[in-house]
Amino acid sequence: MDERIHEHAAVLVDWSARIEAGDDVVVSVGEGAHDLAVAVAEALGERGANVVTTYSSEEVQRAYLRAHDGDFELPEHELALYEAADSVLFLGGTRNTAATADVPTATRQDYNRAASEVREARMDTDWVSTVHPTRAMAQQAGMSYEEYADFVYDAVLRDWEELADEMANMKEILDDGSEVRIVKEDTDLTMSIEGRTAVNSAASVAYDSHNLPSGEVFTAPVEDAVEGEVFFDVPMTLEGQRVENVHLTFEGGEVVDFSAGAGEEALAGILDTDEGARRLGELGIGMNRGIDRFTDSILFDEKMGDTIHLAVGRAYGSCLPEGEDGNQSAVHVDMITDMSEDSFIEVDGEVVQRNGTFRWEDGFDG
Amino acid sequence: MDERIHEHAAVLVDWSARIEAGDDVVVSVGEGAHDLAVAVAEALGERGANVVTTYSSEEVQRAYLRAHDGDFELPEHELALYEAADSVLFLGGTRNTAATADVPTATRQDYNRAASEVREARMDTDWVSTVHPTRAMAQQAGMSYEEYADFVYDAVLRDWEELADEMANMKEILDDGSEVRIVKEDTDLTMSIEGRTAVNSAASVAYDSHNLPSGEVFTAPVEDAVEGEVFFDVPMTLEGQRVENVHLTFEGGEVVDFSAGAGEEALAGILDTDEGARRLGELGIGMNRGIDRFTDSILFDEKMGDTIHLAVGRAYGSCLPEGEDGNQSAVHVDMITDMSEDSFIEVDGEVVQRNGTFRWEDGFDG
Numbered sequence: 001m002d003e004r005i006h007e008h009a010a011v012l013v014d015w016s017a018r019i020e021a022g023d024d025v026v027v028s029v030g031e032g033a034h035d036l037a038v039a040v041a042e043a044l045g046e047r048g049a050n051v052v053t054t055y056s057s058e059e060v061q062r063a064y065l066r067a068h069d070g071d072f073e074l075p076e077h078e079l080a081l082y083e084a085a086d087s088v089l090f091l092g093g094t095r096n097t098a099a100t101a102d103v104p105t106a107t108r109q110d111y112n113r114a115a116s117e118v119r120e121a122r123m124d125t126d127w128v129s130t131v132h133p134t135r136a137m138a139q140q141a142g143m144s145y146e147e148y149a150d151f152v153y154d155a156v157l158r159d160w161e162e163l164a165d166e167m168a169n170m171k172e173i174l175d176d177g178s179e180v181r182i183v184k185e186d187t188d189l190t191m192s193i194e195g196r197t198a199v200n201s202a203a204s205v206a207y208d209s210h211n212l213p214s215g216e217v218f219t220a221p222v223e224d225a226v227e228g229e230v231f232f233d234v235p236m237t238l239e240g241q242r243v244e245n246v247h248l249t250f251e252g253g254e255v256v257d258f259s260a261g262a263g264e265e266a267l268a269g270i271l272d273t274d275e276g277a278r279r280l281g282e283l284g285i286g287m288n289r290g291i292d293r294f295t296d297s298i299l300f301d302e303k304m305g306d307t308i309h310l311a312v313g314r315a316y317g318s319c320l321p322e323g324e325d326g327n328q329s330a331v332h333v334d335m336i337t338d339m340s341e342d343s344f345i346e347v348d349g350e351v352v353q354r355n356g357t358f359r360w361e362d363g364f365d366g
Numbered sequence: 367m368d369e370r371i372h373e374h375a376a377v378l379v380d381w382s383a384r385i386e387a388g389d390d391v392v393v394s395v396g397e398g399a400h401d402l403a404v405a406v407a408e409a410l411g412e413r414g415a416n417v418v419t420t421y422s423s424e425e426v427q428r429a430y431l432r433a434h435d436g437d438f439e440l441p442e443h444e445l446a447l448y449e450a451a452d453s454v455l456f457l458g459g460t461r462n463t464a465a466t467a468d469v470p471t472a473t474r475q476d477y478n479r480a481a482s483e484v485r486e487a488r489m490d491t492d493w494v495s496t497v498h499p500t501r502a503m504a505q506q507a508g509m510s511y512e513e514y515a516d517f518v519y520d521a522v523l524r525d526w527e528e529l530a531d532e533m534a535n536m537k538e539i540l541d542d543g544s545e546v547r548i549v550k551e552d553t554d555l556t557m558s559i560e561g562r563t564a565v566n567s568a569a570s571v572a573y574d575s576h577n578l579p580s581g582e583v584f585t586a587p588v589e590d591a592v593e594g595e596v597f598f599d600v601p602m603t604l605e606g607q608r609v610e611n612v613h614l615t616f617e618g619g620e621v622v623d624f625s626a627g628a629g630e631e632a633l634a635g636i637l638d639t640d641e642g643a644r645r646l647g648e649l650g651i652g653m654n655r656g657i658d659r660f661t662d663s664i665l666f667d668e669k670m671g672d673t674i675h676l677a678v679g680r681a682y683g684s685c686l687p688e689g690e691d692g693n694q695s696a697v698h699v700d701m702i703t704d705m706s707e708d709s710f711i712e713v714d715g716e717v718v719q720r721n722g723t724f725r726w727e728d729g730f731d732g
Binding site for chain 2: 034041045050059075078079084
C-alpha cells in the first residue's frame with residue numbers, strides 16, 4: 001500500500017478528527033475508498049477507538065431511491081447510530097461521478113427531508129469529510145490516475161499547524177474589518193461583513209473545520225449589503241451540467257442580473273430555488289497552495305491558494321452573531337474566481353492581497 | 367446484471383427475512399457483495415423499508431484488530447444501531463478466504479467478548495445470512511467462477527415452500543422419535559433426542575431459520591446419551607487447517623477417542639476448548655438437493671441433500687425444552703458425513719432413510 005495512504009489516515013484521525021481512546025467512531029466508506037478505510041481502521045485500532053464501518057455506495061443508494069415510492073420515513077436505526085457516535089469520518093471515493101445522475105431531484109429531496117434528523121445528528125458529531133483518489137475522480141479532473149493521486153496527497157499532506165497559523169492573519173483582518181472589496185476583470189464587488197466572524201478552516205474539528213483538505217478562511221456577508229458585479233472564471237458542474245463564465249450583478253444584496261457562457265439554465269434553477277438563493281451566504285478565501293489547479297471538485301477547488309469563492313444561499317451559523325439566522329436557503333452553491341493575476345482584495349480600503357500575494361508575504365506590492 | 371442476482375435478492379427479502387414496509391433494516395455488505403447489495407437495496411426500496419448499509423470488510427477488520435492493544439470496549443453506537451433494527455441481512459462475499467488468517471485467536475476472542483452485547487442484539491432481530499458468489503469462494507471450492515455462480519444459484523433459488531413441506535416430514539419423525547441411529551462404514555452411532563424439538567430450517571425467519579441457502583432439519587441430541595462411533599468423510603477447514611477423515615468415539619455422550627487423517631491438531635484444539643466441546647450440540651439432516659457437491663463452505667456443505675452433520679459444542683435454544691440449557695460451549699463445529707450410499711438412518715428402530723432415499727420417496731427400500 002502507498003505509504004501516503006497511511007499518512008492520510010494519520011492526518012485524518014489525529015489532526016482533523018482528534019480521535020481519542022474510547023471514542024465511538026463511524027467510518028463511512030465510499031465504493032472506491034477501501035484502501036483508505038483499511039489504513040484508517042489501523043489508525044483507529046492503534047488509538048483504541050470503537051469503530052462501525054458503513055458502506056456509502058452511490059449505486060446502492062441509487063437503486064434504493066429509484067425503487068422507493070417516495071413516501072420515505074425517518075430511519076430510526078440510523079438515527080440511533082449517529083446519536084450514539086462521537087465522530088464520523090466520511091471517506092469519499094466514487095467510481096463514477098455520474099452514478100446517481102438518473103435519480104429524480106424530487107426523490108432525493110423527499111429522502112433528504114425524511115432523513116433530516118439523521119443528517120443533523122451526524123453534523124452534531126466531530127465529523128470530517130475526505131476523499132481517497134479514484135480513477136473516476138482523476139477522469140473528472142482530466143488527469144491520469146497517478147498524477148491525480150499526487151495532486152490529492154499534495155493537498156492533504158500539508159503542515160496544517162503552519163497553515164493554520166498563516167490563515168490566522170486573514171481571520172484577524174476579516175474579524176476586525178467591516179467592508180470587503182474584490183476587484184478584477186469584470187469584477188468590482190463590495191460587501192459588508194460587519195459583526196460577522198471568520199472561520200479559520202484548518203481541516204480540523206478543533207478549528208470548526210470539517211473538510212480534509214481544507215485551507216480557507218470564510219465568513220458570511222451581511223445579506224442585504226452586497227453591491228456591484230462579479231465574474232467567476234472557474235468552471236463548475238451544477239446538477240450534472242457544465243456551468244462556465246458566470247457573471248452576477250448585485251443590488252441591495254440581491255442578484256438582479258445574471259448570465260453564464262454555458263449552463264445558464266442550471267444557474268437560473270439554483271437562483272430561483274427560494275429567496276435566499278439570490279443572496280450571498282459565504283465569502284471564502286482559498287489559501288491551500290498545495291492545491292495548484294482546478295479539478296472540478298468543490299472539496300479541492302474552493303481551497304486553492306489565490307482564489308476566492310462566493311456562495312449563494314445558506315450562511316454557516318459559526319460566522320453569525322448570537323441570535324442571528326443570517327441568510328436562509330435550501331441551497332449553498334459555491335462559485336470560484338482566480339485572484340492570482342490583475343486583481344486585488346481590499347478590506348476597509350486597504351489592500352490585503354494583490355495578484356495572489358498577501359500583504360504579510362514577500363513581494364507584496366500594496 | 368445477472369438476472370439471478372435480482373431473484374436472489376427477492377428470495378432474501380421476501381421469503382427469508384419477510385421484510386415489510388417501514389421495517390428498519392441493516393444490510394451488511396461484504397467486500398465482494400456489491401452487486402447483490404445493489405439488488406437488495408432495490409428490493410428494499412420497492413418494499414418501503416428503511417435501510418442502513420454497513421461495510422463488512424475482512425481487511426478493515428483485520429487492520430483494526432491487529433492494531434488494537436486488545437483492551438476492547440463495547441461499541442455503544444453499534445449496539446444502538448442493532449437494538450433499533452428489525453432485520454439484519456448479511457451479504458457475505460469474501461475476496462480472500464484467508465484475509466484474517468494472521469489475526470491472533472486471542473485478539474479475536476477478546477473483541478468478541480467485548481462486543482457480545484452487539485452480537486446478541488443482532489441475533490434478536492430477524493437476521494439472515496447469505497453469500498454472493500466471488501472468485502475467492504470459487505477458488506476455495508475448486509471451481510471456475512461461472513460454475514460456482516451456477517452452484518450458488520442452484521442452492522439459493524429453490525422452491526422453498528415445497529422444500530419446507532417436504533422437510534416437515536422429517537421434523538415430524540424427529541419430534542415424535544426418541545432415539546436416532548446412524549449407520550455406515552466405520553459408523554454406528556446411537557443418540558437420544560427424547561424431549562427435543564426439531565427445526566425445519568427452510569431459509570426463512572418464519573421457520574426459525576437464518577441461512578440462505580438452508581434446507582436441513584436439525585435437533586439437539588441429549589448431551590449425555592450418545593454412544594458409538596462415527597466417521598466424517600467430508601473434508602473441512604478448521605481454524606485455517608485442512609481437517610480430513612475425522613473419527614470420533616462416544617461414551618455417555620462424551621468424545622472418549624478421536625483421530626483424523628489430517629489436521630488432528632486443529633481437531634484436538636477444538637475438543638479441548640471446554641467441557642461442552644466434547645459433547646454433541648446438534649444433529650442435522652441435509653435436505654437441499656440443489657447443493658450437489660462439497661465446496662468447503664459450511665453454509666452450503668451442511669445443507670447438501672443426503673448428508674448428515676453433527677456439531678460438537680453449543681446447542682441451539684430452539685431445540686430445547688423450556689427451561690433447559692442443553693449443551694453449553696464456546697464452540698459449535700459442524701462435521702459432515704455422506705449418507706448417499708451404503709448407509710441408513712433409523713429412528714426408534716425404523717429406517718427413515720437408506721442410501722440417500724427417504725421413506726416417503728419413490729425407490730425407498732426399507
